[in-house]
Amino acid sequence: MIINSNHLCLLRHLIHSSCRHHNRRHPSLHVCRRQLLSTVVSVDRNNKSDEQIKEEVIKIPKRIERGPTDILRALAGTVQRDLTGPDYRFVDDPFLTPLSNNQKRLFSLSRESGKRAAKYVFDEFPELFIRDVSEPKIDAFTYKELIDESVVVDEIDILQCIARKEVNNAIQCFKNMTRDKKPMSAETVQKLLELVCFYNCDEPPDMDFLVEKSYAAGEVNRSANIWKDNGFAEQLFASIEQKTSQTYCTLIQGLVKFSQSVKADHYYKEAKELGLKLNIETYNGLIKVAPMLRESSDSRWLYMEDVLNDMKSCGVRPNLHTMNNMLEVVTRFGAIGFSHKFAKKILSEMVNKMGIEPSLATYYHILNVFAKDKSPNFPILYEIMDKIDGKEFTICDLNDVNFFTTAMFTCHSKLNDKSIAYRIHRLYSLGKNSKLMGNFLNETKYFQRFCRILCATEDVDVFMTDFYDKYVPNVYIPEPTTFLEILQMIELYEAFRYLPKLREDFKSFDYRIDPHMPSPVITDIQKILELN
Structure with a gap:
């Protein structure tokens, strides 16, 4: 008798149905069931033709190169932001969670101050950190040797300084080698030129104090962003005998970065006259x-x-x-x-x-171009959202981080339309788009505008449930003017059931007022809370 595929299907069905009712009472039937199924599978394979067997050959795909953090990135992609806890900058403890903007500022700067104190000890007493038993070695935590005029160096030393971005040491190495008349390859000179042009002959800015720099954004030292005329970078450029297009590109980009546009244009014309391709x-x-x-x-x-x-x-x-x-x-x-x-x-x-x-920075610039129009009709934001709705973005331009704040500001100042505000917020919440907000100050401005739009247009119950309870106080703490708008909305809709919660929040937000000259906004808030 020849067993065909129909017989095999029927036999499988009988095995499953017969064992289904006896599995609980007779566990030994599991073994018999597995043996029968394996026999059926082997018979099924023997009845197949060679062509069918060749078609079922498993093809192993080519190996995909993975980075050392790809698995961690994949795991991180499965975790959403926890809105019930404080930001990563703060200790996740109920007694140490900041509940006011003043506390957020104090806690953030205190943490930065501790880092700065540790860095001061590391820089002032490097002899205490010579012994390093860590494996693998971490360059940022190792003792950095200072090179002066007495140190004898070679090309390997200057390449190591360039790789570690030690600008002053690299410059001193070059001067020592020039004094000792030691040869240096053109590639090394080009790398040194790129280093000094990129950092304007200064040490790289410290990236460990970003929070402090964010709070001091309005107090930026403009002199730090001005090109050093006739400095080491220009002297090094002049010392290069055979200047290539890469040499000119490096110097021009450094001049552009540090606002020396006239000299950049001069070297640009000079490169054009020499027929160099930039x-x-x-x-x-x-x-x-x-x-x-x-x-x-x-x-x-x-x-x-x-x-x-x-x-x-x-x-x-x-x-x-x-x-x-x-x-x-x-x-x-x-x-x-x-x-x-x-x-x-x-x-x-x-x-x-x-x-x-286009990237988000493209749409940011478009909003700025059309924002000059004083007309109440502002359709450009609707057109932009129609193009980018439902897309996930990655950082492509430095100005990408300004889009969400500008879009919500435009929506509030030009349209005051909650539908477009919700569309912007859905795009912001999609995937990893929230990482394109930039720093936490941009996030505060974004949620301030979003909150004010909803206060003017949304139902009070929807606002309190979907916005206030969700984002306040861990993500956003309303400013006094915004808090007053919330209370005015409560008073307008006669939703006085929310006043006890708002009264407690008003106390915990710790709004700073002068007892001798109270703020009119704070006074209005206190009146509403007292009358109701």
Whole structure:
């Protein structure tokens, strides 16, 4: 008798049905069931033709290269933000969780102060940290040797200093080697030029105190961002006998970064006369400083056209940063119609014809261009949301972090429309888009505008349930003016059942007032709470 596929299917069904009713009473039947099924599978394989067997051969895919943190990133992607606990900057403890903006500032700066004290001890007493038993070695925690004029160095030493971004040590190594007349390869000189141009001959800024820098954003030292004229970088550039396009690109990018636009334009013209082909980053930097080189809007646009024509003649294709830099320049045009016209022209050329995918920074610049229009009708935000709704973004431009704050500000100041506000917030909450908010101060501004929109347009129960209970106080603590708007909404809808909670929050938020000169806003809040 030949066993075909129909017989095998029937036999499988009989095995399953017969064992289904006896598995609980007779566990030994599990073994018999497995043996029978294995026999059926073997018979099924024997009855298949060679062609069918060849079709079922398992093909092992090619190995995919994985990074050391890919598994951690995959696991992190499964975890959403915990809105019931404080930010990572604070201790996750009920007694140590800040419940006011003043406490958030104090706790954040206190933590930064502890880091700064530890760094001071490490820098002032390096002899205490010579012994390092950690495996693997962590360069940031190791003793850094200071190189002076008496140290004998070679090319390996200067390459190590460049790799560790020790600018002063690298400069001193170069001076010592030049004094001792030791040879140095052109590649090493180029790497040193890139280092000193990128950091303006200074040590790299400390990235361990970002919170402190965020609070002091309005007190930035402008002199730190000015190029050092006739400094070591220009002297090193002048000492290079055979200057290449890479040499000019490095110096021009450094001049552009530190606001020395006139010299950047000078070296740009010099490179053009020598027939050198510059890279895309250099062209993008020259476009960005167009407002510093030209005064009128017409001359700025003509300058950008000249740069684009040079790019075309050299075969350099524009990229995302080219488009964003041009839009940023257009935001500084005076006439509204003029800026609108050229913004549309840039988008038509770059997006439609060249196929460049916009980033959040692109839409941020578009909002700034059209925000000058005082008309109450502002359809551009609706058009932008129609294009990017439901998309996940990654950081592509430094100005990507400004989009969500600007979009919510525009929605509040121009439209006051809760539907578009909810669409912006859904995009912000999608995937990892919330990481594109930038620092926590941008997040505070974003939620302040979002809260004020909902106070004016949303139902009080929906507002208290979906916004207030969800985000206050761990994510956002309302400012006094915003808190007053919340109370006015409570009073308007006669939702006095929420007043006990708001009264307790008002006490915990610790609004600072002068007892001799109380703030009118705080006084109004106290009156509403006392009357109700």
